Amino acid sequence: MWGSSWRRTSIAFGTACILAAGSTLATGSASAQAASQVQQGGDFLGSKAHKPSAPKVVDWENRNYSLTCDDIVDKPVKVAVRNGKGVAKGGGIGGYDHWEVEVQRTAQGSLPRLGNVTAVLFYCSPKPSNFFLQELRVYRTDDGSEIGRTPTFDVPELSPKYQPKSLMVKGGRLAADVKFYGPEDSHASGPSILRHVSWTWEDGRFVTHGADAES
Numbered sequence: 001m002w003g004s005s006w007r008r009t010s011i012a013f014g015t016a017c018i019l020a021a022g023s024t025l026a027t028g029s030a031s032a033q034a035a036s037q038v039q040q041g042g043d044f045l046g047s048k049a050h051k052p053s054a055p056k057v058v059d060w061e062n063r064n065y066s067l068t069c070d071d072i073v074d075k076p077v078k079v080a081v082r083n084g085k086g087v088a089k090g091g092g093i094g095g096y097d098h099w100e101v102e103v104q105r106t107a108q109g110s111l112p113r114l115g116n117v118t119a120v121l122f123y124c125s126p127k128p129s130n131f132f133l134q135e136l137r138v139y140r141t142d143d144g145s146e147i148g149r150t151p152t153f154d155v156p157e158l159s160p161k162y163q164p165k166s167l168m169v170k171g172g173r174l175a176a177d178v179k180f181y182g183p184e185d186s187h188a189s190g191p192s193i194l195r196h197v198s199w200t201w202e203d204g205r206f207v208t209h210g211a212d213a214e215s
Helices: 002-049
Strands: 063-067 077-081 085-088 098-111 115-127 133-140 146-149 168-170 173-180 193-202 205-209
Touching: 063 098, 063 115, 063 133, 077 098, 098 173, 115 173, 133 173, 146 205
Parallel strands: 098 168
Antiparallel strands: 063 077, 077 085, 085 098, 098 115, 115 133, 133 146, 168 173, 173 193, 193 205
16 A cells, blocks of 8 residues: 555656656747847847948939039039039129039049049030030049049130030040031031040049140
């Protein structure tokens, strides 16, 4: 009788120990899993926080520029361009009521010592007037900061006209086809002498090549 009772007690005690141990193991496993998830979450947040930001994309037809309308004024005037067009008003625009400005063409490429650049050709018409001028400026493609502008053409006749579709950055040069006025040309007929003009970056400025028959 005593032997039978002792065996039942031992069996019951052993079962209780096994159940308790299993419960402890289950609890420990859940805690470890939770800790792992927290760690993984922290790693994910950490990697996301240190992810490098995407490079800035410059919208060349929707930004502010500083222009001289091809040097009709000495100090550049700020022009807000939206959807490729803008108007300059107020003081400092050379005695005109306003300027009508338009982005005619952009061209991108790489230039020696400058890296990736974007050239922007501007059309500028002072009002009231019956003429327009063009201005070519160059910016860093990555952040939109200005590098410089090409020199105004030094000609005794009317200002020559860029052919917008020909603007390009290629072979380490900025280039465009430009029509110059000849002795027999007039404002009404337009320029007739076509030349392929290019610019290189030298000593901190753009140097013009091909603007006359000897260069």
